[in-house]
Amino acid sequence: MEQTSKFKATLEAVKKSNLTNMGLVLIFLLVIASIFSPYFLDPYNLQSLVRDLAFISIIALAQSCLMIIGELDLSVGKIAAFCGVIGGMLMVTGSINPYLAFGISLLLGAVLGLINGTIVTRLNLNSIVVTIGMTGVYGGIVLVLTKGKAITGIPKEIYFIGQGYILGIPVPFVIMLVTLVVVLFITQMTQLGRYMYAIGNSPEAAKILGIKVNNIRTIVFILVGFLSSLAGMLMVARLGTAQPSIGDTWALNSIAAAVIGGIALTGGLGNPFGAIIGAAIITVIQNIIVLFGVSPYWQTAVSGILVVLAISFHSISTKIGERKRSKIKVV
């Protein structure tokens, strides 16, 4: 008895959840795409789709951790570019072992996250404003270092990380899955994760509970720096060059993905897994636009409109539901 009622309750919760709604949107998009484009289900297209998805997803996972504690980082793309370029230079100009250079870059990402976090927490500043500023700083250094040109001649040894496959699955996607597991473990199962949700709900209450609010906020910023750098280096390994333009769209796409996935901008609410669904919706939309032959000049506008529609979906469907219910009452 108790078992079935528990099951029913879970089923109800699943039905109501925003994640289910978004899952349905995603499936709808996949069906549309496979019906109207013969190329969508082509293995080559799917692999490239999944690889694109990996990059947005990693950043969106990072961003959703920050959103849970009620902060945002708009400098994720530039951290990726900065670390990618430094990593590339270490490999090419510095002739360091490419894997070592990869590792150094990840550390650099963590340090940049630490800088963001320290400024936000110690000076008690708004994270949006700080990270907009830091976007300029990191982006500016990249331009100084590269003079706007890509760094070519990245050693072939690390191409595998960006271009290779494990059992037919692109390596970046595998790395994304590992990231997902780690992020879900931290946020859903550990003390740190609970404290993150507590801070997102009310930093004052968290402080009164004796939680070291600023330390935890800084830790999450470090995690975000690290993951941004990871995505950046994966991009370098995928392209075979270190482009200064890496990550230009990542900040906004990652926030959109997290919001679509039901993570509240106000903090303390949502599951990072939603960010993956959000990222998938965005990636599939972008893929569909290309497959349907939308003029390149229109692509940004169309994908923007579709993303806004996806974000509004939950609220629109709730409103329609309410209207239906009120009509039933009148009859």
Next chain:
Amino acid sequence: MKILEAKKITKRFPGVVALKDVDISFSTGKVHCIIGENGAGKSTLVKILTGVYKIDEGTVKINGKDINEDKEIIKKVSYVPQELDLFMHMTVAENLFMPFSSSGFTSMIVNKKNLYKKALPYLEKFKITARPDDLVDNISVSEQQLLQIAQGTVNQLSDIILLDEPTTSLTTDDTVRLFEVINQLKSENKAIVFISHKLEEIFSIGDEISVLRNGEKVAYSDINEVDIPWVVKKMTGKEINENIKFQPKDVAEEVILSVNNLTGEKFSNISFDLHKGEILGFSGLVGAGRSEVMHAIFGYIPVWSGTVILKGQPWKLGDTNYSVNNGLIYIPEERKQQGILSNLSVRENASISLLKKLKSFLAISKNKETVIVNEIINTYNVKTASQNTKIKYLSGGNQQKIIIGRSMFSNPQILIFDEPTKGIDVGAKEEIYRLMKSLAEEGIGIILISSELEEIKKCSNRIITLYDGKKVGEFPTNKTNNSTIINSIMGVNKI
């Protein structure tokens, strides 16, 4: 004359019937008091009468018109919420006349001078000393509360004024001011609905009273025909003895907390000792610095000078993490913002301070967590549908019990309760008093901040009074009469 009549109204939420077949009516020129424990359905009733919720069954008629047919008629009701709902960064006058269209300012352009001029009579009427061009952020909390009430009466359409716990953050003086205003509104033939937990107030201002219990109206009477024990009995379904004391017995000689010359932004030279097993009451006006002193000892706000010694050891100030880990726990007054984590479940709220104990390797053990949260729920008699219910859906009393429960399970030595029964009904209040008493008798030192003299007198062994950030008195509760304490907190007879 009856202006609002509700018949057989029923409101259901998933899993609960919040209101069942409630009949209620309000008449012009009368103060109708509504009383009931938390969760009795008062808030639901208020939300129906103000048009926030739609009823499932029954009718509500204002001036004979059904509110479902005439959408405008609901504007006759103006509502003064319990929680302050003002625009903090706008002026007093702007807040007073918001929304401008219904307060007679129909021009597209806001004429500030005119606004300020028109505001003056209202401020005078409500005895608000702030100027019309002061920012609301800069005026005192009690003036904000009065302003909120003034705002509800400005609306020229309104004939029914709903006051939801208007006196929660008012001092005795302000309450008197408020009652004068209510009497004036009565003489203007408005219908007043007065919702409060404070029984004495109901008896001094009310004309008629309705009692709600578990979503049903269980009693109605003319106020002259009943007394306080009658109301309490109807509310709780059981008799409550008003004179029960909750002072812990056998206070030890041992001093566990000693505060010396503590000075900070809003208080100076505060010194006192807290004994093991004692409840030490802190009394004072709103703004006297009671909470600030405790915030400082707890490490939430900085201290300028002075020392604190806990069990003979010097105490580190300015670090809440240190305080909590060393057995000093603060239970905040602002339960919504500082106490509960509103979007999290009862389980997550209850376990948040115990996570260290619940770890198996790196992760939190769900099993251990469920067991200990069940223990908290049972020990502290928390009423909740399940552990997974979001805590914001619990009543104030039950939220408070979760907060006390989680604090107790982390083995504190000292507990600071800041207005622990704010917004909590009579029945649950007594439960909290009993809890504090038994905790003290287990050997914990308790500091109780309260604005209700009765509460302080019932519970504490000694009372310290503060005035304007300074300690002005220290009294053994049982040898001191009320007027001595009141004189002291009002700043008369300074020591």
